[in-house]
Amino acid sequence: xxxxxxxxxxxxxxxxxxxxxxxxxxxxxxxxxxxxxxxxxxxxxxxxxxxxxxxxxxxxxxxxxxxxxxxxxxxxxxxxxxxxxxxxxxxxxxxxxxxxxxxxxxxxxxxxxxxxxxxxxxxxxxx
Amino acid sequence: xxxxxxxxxxxxxxxxxxxxxxxxxxxxxxxxxxxxxxxxxxxxxxxxxxxxxxxxxxxxxxxxxxxxxxxxxxxxxxxxxxxxxxxxxxxxxxxxxxxxxxxxxxxxxx
Numbered sequence: 001x002x003x004x005x006x007x008x009x010x011x012x013x014x015x016x017x018x019x020x021x022x023x024x025x026x027x028x029x030x031x032x033x034x035x036x037x038x039x040x041x042x043x044x045x046x047x048x049x050x051x052x053x054x055x056x057x058x059x060x061x062x063x064x065x066x067x068x069x070x071x072x073x074x075x076x077x078x079x080x081x082x083x084x085x086x087x088x089x090x091x092x093x094x095x096x097x098x099x100x101x102x103x104x105x106x107x108x109x110x111x112x113x114x115x116x117x118x119x120x121x122x123x124x125x126x127x
Numbered sequence: 128x129x130x131x132x133x134x135x136x137x138x139x140x141x142x143x144x145x146x147x148x149x150x151x152x153x154x155x156x157x158x159x160x161x162x163x164x165x166x167x168x169x170x171x172x173x174x175x176x177x178x179x180x181x182x183x184x185x186x187x188x189x190x191x192x193x194x195x196x197x198x199x200x201x202x203x204x205x206x207x208x209x210x211x212x213x214x215x216x217x218x219x220x221x222x223x224x225x226x227x228x229x230x231x232x233x234x235x236x237x
Binding site: 035037044045046047061062063095097100101104108109110111112113114115116117118119120 | 223
């Protein structure tokens, strides 16, 4: 069935890097963008960045620029999110989400819609 | 403090109707599409509404969305205990260059 399956929980020391994977199945991987969203315990959703699996283009939220890298392996339909120099505030559940994001020229509006989500990966940063 | 403002909680009895507001500005809701997500306890978010008022296939018509100016509203009719969840609005912000989410609203079905 159509799904995104993420890698398992991670525990990292401050200053380390963490890499989370997101394997797509049931649809054409290169036809939809992949986004990354995180959620700290008891908190709301926070968008981190996105990637077009078709060509590898993407971008990150201003808060994460220079610290997050989103890549993909089209041979395995897998996207990856790597967060560098992690700190305690990065402790959260990280979700990948299939996205439809474009600019509607008729209305002049941007559309960012996440229609399929992975199950989440808990990342704990602790010394 | 989220740029998109939602009430922290709402509640209503089974079978009743509830609305959840999401207030923003011209740089986000005012000029871009709004989406709504439902997050049941311990699960990933699920898309409920996109493009302000459209429902993905499989989402019952008990759920509706609207937008006016710089505010959006999610409506849920015929409340069920299974609707108890956190609800989030989301939109692109052209000034910030960021996808914003509201702080979330916890729905309790009494």
